[in-house]
Amino acid sequence: MKEKGISRRNFIGGALVSAASLGTVGALSACSPQGSGSKETSAVHMQPGQYTNTYVGHWGIFETPVTITVNETAITAIDVPTDRTQYGDTEKIFQACRDRLFPRIIENQSFSVDTITGATISSMGVLQAVRSGLEQALEAGGSDPKAINAFDVVPEKAEEGETEEMNVDVLVVGLGSFGLVAMKRARDALLRETGEACSVWGIDKAGYIGGQSLLTHEMNAVNPPHLVEQRGGEVLVDYDDYLNTWFTDTTGADGTLKCKEEMVRWFFDNSGLANRWLETEEGWEFGSVKDKNDFSESNYAVVFNYFSTNGMDKYSNSNENRRAVKDSWHRKIVAEVEGTGGGILLETEGYEILYDKASNTVTGVKARNTVTGKEYVINAKAVIISTGGFGGNADLMNSLLDPRWAGNWKQNGATQNDGKMIKAGLDIGAGTFNIDMSPITMEIGLPKYLTHFPINFIDGKITARTGRTSTWTYNDIPLYMCVSINSFAVDKTGKRFGNEYAIANGIGTQMPPNAWEVGPYFYSVWSQGQVNQLMEEGFTAVKRTAAYCQQGGFELEVPTPEVQEALDASVESGIAWKADTIEELASAIGADPATLAASVERYNELCAKGSDDDFGKDAEYLVEVGSGPYYAIKAMPVMYGTGGGFDVDEKLRVLKDDHVTPINGFYAIGQDSFGVLCSNELNYLAYGGVCQGYGMTSGFIGGNEAGLYAAGVQA
Ligand SMILES: Cc1cc2nc3c(=O)[nH]c(=O)nc-3n(C[C@H](O)[C@H](O)[C@H](O)COP(=O)(O)OP(=O)(O)OC[C@H]3O[C@@H](n4cnc5c(N)ncnc54)[C@H](O)[C@@H]3O)c2cc1C
Numbered sequence: 001m002k003e004k005g006i007s008r009r010n011f012i013g014g015a016l017v018s019a020a021s022l023g024t025v026g027a028l029s030a031c032s033p034q035g036s037g038s039k040e041t042s043a044v045h046m047q048p049g050q051y052t053n054t055y056v057g058h059w060g061i062f063e064t065p066v067t068i069t070v071n072e073t074a075i076t077a078i079d080v081p082t083d084r085t086q087y088g089d090t091e092k093i094f095q096a097c098r099d100r101l102f103p104r105i106i107e108n109q110s111f112s113v114d115t116i117t118g119a120t121i122s123s124m125g126v127l128q129a130v131r132s133g134l135e136q137a138l139e140a141g142g143s144d145p146k147a148i149n150a151f152d153v154v155p156e157k158a159e160e161g162e163t164e165e166m167n168v169d170v171l172v173v174g175l176g177s178f179g180l181v182a183m184k185r186a187r188d189a190l191l192r193e194t195g196e197a198c199s200v201w202g203i204d205k206a207g208y209i210g211g212q213s214l215l216t217h218e219m220n221a222v223n224p225p226h227l228v229e230q231r232g233g234e235v236l237v238d239y240d241d242y243l244n245t246w247f248t249d250t251t252g253a254d255g256t257l258k259c260k261e262e263m264v265r266w267f268f269d270n271s272g273l274a275n276r277w278l279e280t281e282e283g284w285e286f287g288s289v290k291d292k293n294d295f296s297e298s299n300y301a302v303v304f305n306y307f308s309t310n311g312m313d314k315y316s317n318s319n320e321n322r323r324a325v326k327d328s329w330h331r332k333i334v335a336e337v338e339g340t341g342g343g344i345l346l347e348t349e350g351y352e353i354l355y356d357k358a359s360n361t362v363t364g365v366k367a368r369n370t371v372t373g374k375e376y377v378i379n380a381k382a383v384i385i386s387t388g389g390f391g392g393n394a395d396l397m398n399s400l401l402d403p404r405w406a407g408n409w410k411q412n413g414a415t416q417n418d419g420k421m422i423k424a425g426l427d428i429g430a431g432t433f434n435i436d437m438s439p440i441t442m443e444i445g446l447p448k449y450l451t452h453f454p455i456n457f458i459d460g461k462i463t464a465r466t467g468r469t470s471t472w473t474y475n476d477i478p479l480y481m482c483v484s485i486n487s488f489a490v491d492k493t494g495k496r497f498g499n500e501y502a503i504a505n506g507i508g509t510q511m512p513p514n515a516w517e518v519g520p521y522f523y524s525v526w527s528q529g530q531v532n533q534l535m536e537e538g539f540t541a542v543k544r545t546a547a548y549c550q551q552g553g554f555e556l557e558v559p560t561p562e563v564q565e566a567l568d569a570s571v572e573s574g575i576a577w578k579a580d581t582i583e584e585l586a587s588a589i590g591a592d593p594a595t596l597a598a599s600v601e602r603y604n605e606l607c608a609k610g611s612d613d614d615f616g617k618d619a620e621y622l623v624e625v626g627s628g629p630y631y632a633i634k635a636m637p638v639m640y641g642t643g644g645g646f647d648v649d650e651k652l653r654v655l656k657d658d659h660v661t662p663i664n665g666f667y668a669i670g671q672d673s674f675g676v677l678c679s680n681e682l683n684y685l686a687y688g689g690v691c692q693g694y695g696m697t698s699g700f701i702g703g704n705e706a707g708l709y710a711a712g713v714q715a
Helices: 091-108 120-140 145-151 177-194 225-230 239-249 261-281 310-315 319-339 394-400 420-427 474-483 500-505 514-518 528-537 562-572 582-589 593-609 690-710
Strands: 005-010 031-033 049-056 063-070 075-079 153-155 162-173 200-204 218-220 286-290 303-306 343-346 348-356 361-369 375-385 440-445 456-463 468-472 488-490 522-527 576-579 630-641 653-655 662-668
Touching (some): 049 120, 063 120, 075 091, 075 120, 091 120, 091 153, 091 319, 162 361, 177 319, 177 375, 177 690, 200 348, 225 261, 239 261, 261 286, 261 690, 319 343, 348 420, 375 420, 394 420, 440 474, 440 514, 474 500, 474 522, 474 630, 488 593, 500 514, 562 576, 582 593, 582 630
Parallel strands (some): 200 343, 375 662
Antiparallel strands (some): 031 153, 049 063, 063 075, 218 303, 348 361, 440 630, 488 522
16 A cells, blocks of 8 residues: 655746657556455466457447457557547547557456546447457467456556645636647646646547547537628628527526526627637637528528538548547647646546635645546646536436436437536536536437347448448447337327427427437337338438447338347347237336326327427328237437536636525536526537537637636636
8 A cells, every 4th residue: 555645846937848649648557356356266377479350330330350369478569459440439539449448458467447537438438349359369379268367457546645736727627629739728728827838728528639529520619700801891691680599599488588698698798709709719610600690490590510521532531530620629739838837637536626615715636536536636727618518427317307307318429527516516406507408419329239140341432420431230220110200209208298200300499309308218009010111112211320429221101021130139139028918018128008008099090180289290100000919119319418507607607506606617608607608408509510519609708708717817
């Protein structure tokens, strides 16, 4: 056991401090056998050479071969191929495995080291492949099978018990795009005001920077002045028209505004400035301006994609290339911040806010390196949190969201965003705004991928989303049944809850699927007759194929006899149920038999009548639920995280729970305060890029304000 120690670093003003590029990697550690040495091991003798094993990554499509090189007693190298079109996971996320996990495995000679937060699926796959390689090498070398336990060692936390105290000007917790933008803006403000080196630091619990923004590319901004100028003064969107639409959409059933009016106006006045700054001063590229402002016909107001669609060729038509460029912008910010006395710490998690109640001032954050166990007390003149909400924390979701949204949601965002800083803010009396709103959902998914059918590759074609060879597979059949408008959908009690078109596709400004209304899952119910029709006619009523949740899809509107096989396999794998009667089906899925039977009866009445008097689905999609057997497929709206968070003012200062008094030195941006633009009766405002638009604008303004505050220039 190490002795407890406290070291101090001062980063306020004065001398420049050089920091390790892209984060400080914690000291590596001593190892102890798994389970306190309880596992019996035996002498290690491996057949030197290379051993390759594969794992299937995030999309459930591409295998990644992991090759270990060993000598007689140790792993000496780990390699994965660099041909992205055929292999691997999202590159910028996998890079964290190369940078951190591979050295960690070799240093500790262990497949039981900590995974990389934010790259858990890749890490687990690599660790399993390393284990398999070691088992093969040991067997080839004539070792006893128990020898594998020599590599099953959990490293001790090398710096556990040590505490480092740091004094900085501004600390940013959470380094997605917006945390990084806030760092840059705080640093610029401090340099401008004080004219000397300043210490702006950032921490992130993940093993890489970029957060969810590494995956995304759409940002909403209202009439950026430089673009209006380029267009000879012609605006991109009618300001008042757009604003009124926003207010109409966020007016609740009781007739009151559910968003925070002054913050929506603030967004309208500042998002264009953020866009201009990024484009004209920071070198970020935007394009593909959708400037439709006919709200009755379009979901979009004015959206800027990173990179223009026309310019996609420049990036080889692949999101992976675009992510790489975006990552380079992120790294440029880090380099600039490091160059003037700041820096970042990765795999370092903030968990407590230091708060002086008497002066109502946040004075810093407690954090810890999740790998080495080292504790940090980071005293800061200003703290900005940008931790992406609390979608990764089921307990917080259940306690903070409206009870309708309780339960375990499927997530396609940053599962590490577990709300520790939200909890810490609540603990010091921070006020919230729309924190109870539904999680933000975009897609429909299944509890897990079906793996029954092969994945087929389409040579020469690249899918932009994955950056890899395109695929098609009948494994997507149950998913497409759930998003088919011909389906009959019920909530967990067995009650039909909406127009199946909207459930799968969303309607109007609620473009994300409306399935979120009934919580984390619902059921798509089919009779054998409907299934037979699908097989004969194919999928004629699928409009939106839930891109992030599918594995390539298959041809629509052609006979698809594979449907029956897919359904049987779905039942087998536990994502669907089959029964002879509706009542039995209800019992199988835990719904109320009488409720489901009544829903079917009512739906069939509407089908016979040719008019969906209950929810207004077009008559062409009303297909009767005929005789049995019956099937129910479990469908899950897929969230990327929570939207509601702290109440903030126009400077992004967090307000106390009186909703008036700012907490000195405390700022919340991105999804940690996005609720101010939203309604807690909706799950999102899908004008296009609203989340990123808010994130970018709040980082732009909040970072500057925190910098000015730390410089002592203003409150
Ligand atoms: C697949 C996908 C597609 C999307 N498409 C769009 C789109 O087209 N348009 C749009 O507007 N939005 C889109 N979004 C949403 C948008 O990307 C997010 O709203 C936005 O990136 C959130 O930014 P953030 O900084 O609030 O959180 P994040 O980007 O998630 O960053 C939070 C960071 O904080 C770190 N962190 C969390 N807790 C701690 C802690 N306690 N201590 C230290 N670090 C911590 C995390 O590791 C993470 O790096 C999409 C999201 C996904 C997942």
